[in-house]
Amino acid sequence: MIHPTAIIEAGAQLGAECEVQAYAVVTRHAVLGDRVIVGSFAVIGGDPQHLTFDRRMATQAIIGAGTVLREHVTVNRSIYADGRTVVGENCYLMTAAHVAHDCVIGNHVVVANNVMLAGHTSVGAHTFVGGGVAVHQFTRIGEGAMISGVARVARDAAPFTMVAERDEVIGLNLVGLRRRGVPRASVAELKTAFREVYFTAGNIRETAARALEQGTYQTPEARRFLEFFTSGKRGFARARREGGEEEAQE
Known part of the structure; x- marks a missing residue:
């Protein structure tokens, strides 16, 4: 289902049973898997926020099957020729989450409201990133981690750990x-x-x-x-x- 006010640019690739809600933008650089939901005012495949980026380059933003992108989510395309920003399958990105250029997010990841993932960030599968978290560029978050709300992550967070405040590991994510x-x-x-x-x-x-x-x-x-x-x-x-x-x- 594509809302009449949504913009799907020529060249965008959409899988089966996708839903694009009101005023969302899916650019020609976006590739959506099956059953992806794009919420109102989201922008998928937009230009990276990079001062020297050449807009003529053919780069992509890829969204895995079954992923939900809520309202105002932004997923930027790569800064490299033939590069790609990737959000995995069955992820849930809540309101106003931002995924910058060249991020790689694994499958079954939950990203809460107002999270900011800087360029080249990687997030492992089955990770939960709490609301308002800011992640520095080139940072890795391992699989199965839990990042506490409003945390600041500027160093790599190991798999299966819980991280809070500023780069503080507070234990294993035993519940997860x-x-x-x-x-x-x-x-x-x-x-x-x-x-x-x-x-x-x-x-x-x-x-x-x-x-x-x-x-x-x-x-x-x-x-x-x-x-x-x-x-x-x-x-x-x-x-x-x-x-x-x-x-x-x-």
């Missing part, structure tokens, strides 16, 4: 792990890995790499948690010293 049906053995290893990485003195990358090499951790979730620290361009959000370890042991 249980809701996804993650096995108890994996949760137990994640708790141990969490304590080892965040509460061992020394370089956090080296600590995680050493834990991987020792082969102590066998579950895929614990290994993905540790592997996260082996890459990235920015530093890492650090554990809050008061309460962080206790919350991870719940």
